[in-house]
Amino acid sequence: xxxxxxxxxxxxxxxxxxxxxxxxxxxxxxxxxxxxxxxxxxxxxxxxxxxxxxxxxxxxxxxxxxxxxxxxxxxxxxxxxxxxxxxxxxxxxxxxxxxxxxxxxxxxxxxxxxxxxxxxxxxxxxxxxxxxxxxxxxxxxxxxxxxxxxxxxxxxxxxxxxxxxxxxxxxxxxxxxxxxxxxxxxxxxxxxxxxxxxxxxxxxxxxxxxxxxxxxxxxxxxxxxxxxxxxxxxxxxxxxxxxxxxxxxxxxxxxxxxxxxxxxxxxxxxxxxxxxxxxxxxxxxxxxxxxxxxxxxxxxxxxxxxxxxxxxxxxxxxxxxxx
DNA sequence: GAACCGTGGCG
DNA sequence: TCGCCAAGGTT
Numbered sequence: 634x635x636x637x638x639x640x641x642x643x644x645x646x647x648x649x650x651x652x653x654x655x656x657x658x659x660x661x662x663x664x665x666x667x668x669x670x671x672x673x674x675x676x677x678x679x680x681x682x683x684x685x686x687x688x689x690x691x692x693x694x695x696x697x698x699x700x701x702x703x704x705x706x707x708x709x710x711x712x713x714x715x716x717x718x719x720x721x722x723x724x725x726x727x728x729x730x731x732x733x734x735x736x737x738x739x740x741x742x743x744x745x746x747x748x749x750x751x752x753x754x755x756x757x758x759x760x761x762x763x764x765x766x767x768x769x770x771x772x773x774x775x776x777x778x779x780x781x782x783x784x785x786x787x788x789x790x791x792x793x794x795x796x797x798x799x800x801x802x803x804x805x806x807x808x809x810x811x812x813x814x815x816x817x818x819x820x821x822x823x824x825x826x827x828x829x830x831x832x833x834x835x836x837x838x839x840x841x842x843x844x845x846x847x848x849x850x851x852x853x854x855x856x857x858x859x860x861x862x863x864x865x866x867x868x869x870x871x872x873x874x875x876x877x878x879x880x881x882x883x884x885x886x887x888x889x890x891x892x893x894x895x896x897x898x899x900x901x902x903x904x905x906x907x908x909x910x911x912x913x914x915x916x917x918x919x920x921x922x923x924x925x926x927x928x929x930x931x932x933x934x935x936x937x938x939x940x941x942x943x944x945x946x947x948x949x950x951x952x953x954x955x956x
Numbered sequence: 957g958a959a960c961c962g963t964g965g966c967g
Numbered sequence: 968t969c970g971c972c973a974a975g976g977t978t
Contacts, residue, residue, distance in 0.1 A: 691958090693974040700964075700973090734962035734973095741976080771976045781974095791974050811957075811975085841974065850972065852967070882970090883962075892962055 655800035658801055658835055658860060666859030668838035672846065674698065676707060683757040684749070687710045688783075690774045691742045696734055698845075705734055705954025716755050718746035722946030727933070728899050736895060736933055740945075759783040772816060786833030788823030790816050794837075800848060803865030805874035807850075870902025890914045890924035891933075898934060904941035904949055 676689035677682070688709060688898060692701040692816035708729055712718040718726070723743055730739035738883045745768045749757060758764050764775035770894065772790070779785040798819065809815060847854050855866065865871070883889055892912040914921040928934040943949060 690974065695961090695975055696963080697965080697973045697975055732963060734964085738976085769976070773975060777974065788976085792972090793974070804975090810957090845974075857963095886962095888960080888962055895962090926963095953967065 638771070650912075656799075656840060657841070657862065659862065660832070660860045662861060663843065664832060664835060667835065667842060671839075671842060672698075677703065677781075678776065683759070683778065684746075685713065686782040687757055687774075687778050688742065690777045691738055691769060692733060692744075692864075694735070694738055694774070704729070704731065712746075714750075714755060715746040715753075715757070718743060718751040719750040723945035724944035727944050729893070732892075732896075735825070738769060740839050740931070740933060744768040745770065745945070749752075757782065760783065761785075761787055772813070776820075780837050782836045784831070784834045787837075788820045789837040789841060790819050790823070791841060791844075793841045793848075795819070796850060797840060797844045797848045800865035801863045804868045806865065806871060817917070819883075820935045856934055884933065887920065887924050887927065890917075890920055891928055892929060894925060895933065898942060898944050904939075904943045904947075906941055910942060928948055928949075 660824050671677075676686050689701065689705055692705055692708075708844065711729065721743070723740060725920060726743045727736055730736060733739070745799075747908050748767055749755060758767075759782070761775045761779050764778055765772065770778075776787050776789045777791075779787050780789050791849050792808070792811070795811065799805045800807040843858070845917070847857050847859075847883065855863075875953060893909055897910055897913045901909070911918075911921065914924070929936060932945055937943060938948055
């Protein structure tokens with residue numbers, strides 16, 4: 634722990650009913666570690682706006698930091714504000730998103746920009762309640778924006794926080810499956826014990842960072858952990874349940890087919906024919922049609938009057954022929 | 957609560 | 968190799 638934080642006496646604790654003790658996470662230890670171990674991520678730099686932080690949170694949903702870095706930098710340079718984003722077409726947004734995954738996130742980000750530009754004078758709201766009403770923003774993202782963009786002392790519960798609390802506080806290898814009910818309880822417990830000072834927001838960031846870089850899911854680096862107290866270690870690192878949920882396959886799923894179809898549309902500036910889409914998934918026409926129908930339904934693809942296909946809002950004129 | 961929604965890297 | 972996992976949200 635650094636000298637700067639040595640006098641911080643507050644602790645973050647959650648009553649452990651099962652084991653009849655109240656383990657806690659020492660804020661001073663955690664913050665002292667964060668002072669030296671914090672990653673130098675571009676969306677944490679001075680001068681980054683709340684909107685740009687919001688963009689990073691959209692991109693980081695279910696997506697590793699390393700893959701977000703280059704996309705985010707190009708994105709915020711091109712569209713630095715909500716109104717600039719809203720002025721782009723969905724097609725442009727989907728191309729910039731590229732293969733970051735879950736293209737619905739890109740579409741929701743565009744919708745979110747539109748609402749903020751139109752209804753909030755181009756200013757990202759700073760309170761959780763309002764943020765949660767925006768497209769693509771749920772409990773986590775709302776709290777992350779309030780905390781990281783506006784330094785509000787609100788708990789942020791993500792997969793990292795769930796895992797750190799499960800281990801250090803409850804002595805379990807893994808967190809229970811995410812649930813709105815449990816998360817609400819966690820938020821309540823966190824809020825009651827969150828540091829009240831300006832350090833509160835930083836504490837939330839540090840807790841997430843610990844889960845992301847030290848208390849990781851697969852091979853935790855316990856030797857590098859700053860926490861002196863850990864219920865999981867005290868119990869001898871008991872393994873998690875061997876009964877895992879069914880593996881989330883990808884190969885052969887509708888999601889893969891959707892990905893292939895969107896790939897074709899992203900790569901073609903001109904409208905594509907049905908035949909050009911068909912070759913992207915030739916083996917199973919039934920699945921291909923189902924995937925295409927769902928993309929149309931999601932507003933991620935548009936069918937033109939001549940039965941060719943484009944990304945939504947894409948210029949449908951053949952630029953090679955003024956004819 | 958469960959299912960669904962992309963993609964790629966790592967152990 | 969291949970299952971697991973990554974700063975979730977919506978239906």
